[in-house]
Amino acid sequence: MSLINYQKIKKELNNRQKLIAVSKGQDISKIKKLYDLGHRDFGENYLQELIKKSTILPADIHWHFLGKIQTNKVKNIIKFSSLIHSVSREKVYQKILNTDVKEKCNFLLQLRLGDEDSKDGLSPEELINIVENHDNESLFCIKGIMGIAQNNISEKEKNNQFQICRELFFTLKENYKNIDTLSLGMSNDYSLAMSYGSTMVRIGTKIFGERK
Numbered sequence: 001m002s003l004i005n006y007q008k009i010k011k012e013l014n015n016r017q018k019l020i021a022v023s024k025g026q027d028i029s030k031i032k033k034l035y036d037l038g039h040r041d042f043g044e045n046y047l048q049e050l051i052k053k054s055t056i057l058p059a060d061i062h063w064h065f066l067g068k069i070q071t072n073k074v075k076n077i078i079k080f081s082s083l084i085h086s087v088s089r090e091k092v093y094q095k096i097l098n099t100d101v102k103e104k105c106n107f108l109l110q111l112r113l114g115d116e117d118s119k120d121g122l123s124p125e126e127l128i129n130i131v132e133n134h135d136n137e138s139l140f141c142i143k144g145i146m147g148i149a150q151n152n153i154s155e156k157e158k159n160n161q162f163q164i165c166r167e168l169f170f171t172l173k174e175n176y177k178n179i180d181t182l183s184l185g186m187s188n189d190y191s192l193a194m195s196y197g198s199t200m201v202r203i204g205t206k207i208f209g210e211r212k
């Protein structure tokens with residue numbers, strides 16, 4: 001674990017940017033170290049692991065759900081997360097809307113990057129269609145978009161993918177008052193993502209070291 005990297009990343013953030021420390025596959029003791037430094041936003045990918053950690057760790061942690069979502073787990077993912085980043089299919093979005101919630105449910109729509117059919121995420125058309133038809137007075141709040149740039153692509157292609165996220169984000173932000181979040185950037189590309197307007201970077205290994 002590198003607290004030096006943690007402090008360095010914190011210094012790079014401006015006041016509209018947030019660091020999500022991605023703690024999947026990491027020990028409770030490491031999470032506790034950051035918590036003791038005042039950090040409150042952590043990211044997880046698997047529901048069982050999230051439930052376990054959130055039961056053990058302090059209740060004022062904001063858990064961010066970043067993993068693939070199976071529709072049968074939506075109810076509990078909502079229950080244990082303060083922001084869901086990875087709504088990547090229309091079916092999952094519909095399932096969220098059909099969940100009985102008592103308080104506000106915040107989520108992001110994941111934009112597909114790269115053109116392989118198998119890649120996760122909504123196409124720009126699908127994503128815009130959801131935002132345009134969404135009931136903004138409901139308890140379900142679309143806060144913005146999430147992107148995962150492909151690995152092993154050229155610098156040029158990565159810039160391209162971040163640019164696509166940036167343009168879509170700013171277009172939506174101008175038109176919809178709830179939209180204020182662009183979740184973009186991981187350990188190996190967060191600085192670049194920040195330069196493209198990212199408001200949330202999701203960083204795991206650079207802070208915690210290799211995952212189990």
Ligand SMILES: *Cc1c(COP(=O)(O)O)cnc(C)c1O
Pocket residue numbers: 022024045066067148186187188202203204205206
């Ligand atoms: C695991 C994960 C991260 C963190 O990745 P690192 O390379 O360890 O920083 C960020 N975002 C998502 C969606 C992830 O699944």
